[in-house]
Amino acid sequence: MRSVQTTRDQLLSIAVEMFAEKGFAGTSLRSIAKQAEVSPALLVHHFGTKDALVKEAISKTLGDWVADEKAAMLDDESHQVENWQSLAAKGTTSLNFFRQALLAGGEYSQRLFDAAFLESEALLDQMQAVGRLKDISDKQTTALMMTISGLGSVLFMSQIEQTLGGPISSDQVASRLVNANQEMMQDGVFLPATATIKKTGR
Amino acid sequence: MRSVQTTRDQLLSIAVEMFAEKGFAGTSLRSIAKQAEVSPALLVHHFGTKDALVKEAISKTLGDWVADEKAAMLDDESHQVENWQSLAAKGTTSLNFFRQALLAGGEYSQRLFDAAFLESEALLDQMQAVGRLKDISDKQTTALMMTISGLGSVLFMSQIEQTLGGPISSDQVASRLVNANQEMMQDGVFLPATATIKKTGR
DNA sequence: TCAAATACTAAACAGTTGTTCAAGAGCAGT
């Protein structure tokens, strides 16, 4: 274990995994060092500070999500910004890390939320552009609610899996979520209060 | 400050406020004691343990929410179970405390989620009973998504306020949320992919 | 009024945390 870059990278990978599992505050330098069978001082030597290690873990794992230029990238059509569902495809570690970063509070949580919100707004714009957006009265608030639903699904991942009785990555659970979501987004679920009388709508 | 019950109650109130602000793990016994101008040992004397203090703070603030009989109470019509919006009316401390308890993980977080989910299911049943529920294909998953939206709104309270530019309790912000939510729940926001051709829908 | 119980505190303990420091160990270039 003497090649420079390799050791550093291994330490960073282990840190990412443990952060994803236990969160930033819940993971001590000593526990990372122990897992890596290495002295805690080595972590300080390589990363300087726990905060710096956390930041590096974030930018390694969340990449574009927390970049300052996220907004610009959304406008720039040449950039294909990864949406948050694509994170799930990268495996549970990435998703859990995202979750922990969102829960941690502070600057990065805010950036993640902002990025997700911009994405929701972009989706609405896109749907509108192809004529598939209904005549809604408050696009901004609608985008906000979509953001909350999306991020909430990440935060409550384990509860979803428990309630629906299977891993969120399984076809069965995934299709139930997609179908219910589509139903809600296209048709709505409630009838207006006067629905029993007139059915032609308002 | 020598009447027994009063001191204990004051300590508990201060603890609740600080837990609501900084979370359970983020609030030390010493910081509570300092805020109360009291020795840390007094907290141990009155509550025995930090865990016990946390539990007492939870059952004081969240009451029925974390009771074992929540499910039974929902079935029992005589019990008026408070819904989570009613928590907001009790002030920001209660809402923040709820948020922290939900974020803390562990047993109580699960109970809060379960309680909210049961409430969503009950709401769907109720709407169905009065004939205002559309013909949805997966009631359970729909209830799950409503739960996530509701709890997500609590978790992302500060982001909502920042995005909409005002306190969530203000009429302006509240009505935007209510309207957008109603619009989405009644009409949906997206048109089906074939919408530009046939408008009569399926 | 006296004794027992309770409320309360200062000090310390043992554990954990992030970080520092001095000193080896292994390697590269001269």
Place this chain on the structure above:
DNA sequence: ACTGCTCTTGAACAACTGTTTAGTATTTGA
């Protein structure tokens, strides 16, 4: 072979955590 460099460690530090202990003050009850 020697010099310097990075990698790596064990030990320690200071700050914090929850908790204990021994002791003092105050209230209660007979």
